Amino acid sequence: MVNTSGQLYTMEGISAGVIMILTAYLVLGSTSVYTPGDTHITDMQLEQVGADILKIMDTPANLATTSELEQIVATCDNPPRFHQLFWETYLMSGEIAAQRTTRTGSSIITTAMVYYHYTDRTDPLNPKMVVKGFQLSGPIIPYSGSEPGVRVTRHVKVPGKDPCMPADVEPRQQVMLVEVFLWKA
């Protein structure tokens, strides 16, 4: 005759084994390691915020005026207000930015370039399309190259050439590309 008196112990042992396996599975499965590759989650958010800010700056207040961004590019950011608008007014909340006495305490650094397109006719038989850029607003801290950064751009209408622009900008109505580089320092 088979002795059946120990069955409860057997069942208890099996259930304990199942629970231990489940626990091990949970512990191993629910651990997430934040690898450098995952930083694009925050990159994506920063990029969207930057693109939205440029869109806001490029929206005129009414049909009769040009946008803030168009005015800034047309005058090469002189007097400087690109950084103040982009960083202080839109990226940081105005009140938080006002509490800071220096801008170096910022965790997000911005730098802006403007790219323009012209035709190089130094060789009249072989004109070349060239894209060049000039600095619109410089960074507070130079970019080291190791921080993750994102680039946001916006095409901006420029009514004509301003004396502040580089010599090879063509004197005509044109479209330039504002490129803002954002990174966390």
Add this chain to the structure above:
Amino acid sequence: MEGLSERMKEEGQWIVLMGFLVSIGIFFLALILNQSTIVGQTTAEGVLEFPKNDLQDVRAQLLDLARDKSRGTLTSGEERRIGEDIENLTLHRKSAIVYYSIGEWAAENRLVEIHYNNGVFEYDETANIKY
């Protein structure tokens, strides 16, 4: 034999059963928690890969350009130069090919054909604008 069964009381079975239920509940919660990391990552990748902002920007500029040309604010030559600005800037700085053409469709209506390709994502549109 009788003595062994005597020592194994069966009164605690409800406690054991509840313990099982709770552990299974925690198991499913942990499964969901485990998925959330992957969801965040794939969503971010998807968003970064899709050039939504670039596309909206280029599209708005080209439609604006077509409108200006149709209204006579810009001559054909001026329009072509600005079009070249957009095409070359997008090619050099955004690594995307942009092509457009403006065609007449009906009175005060124009068809604007827009092509965008950045190697990962391709977009074609024929927009009808009124001016």
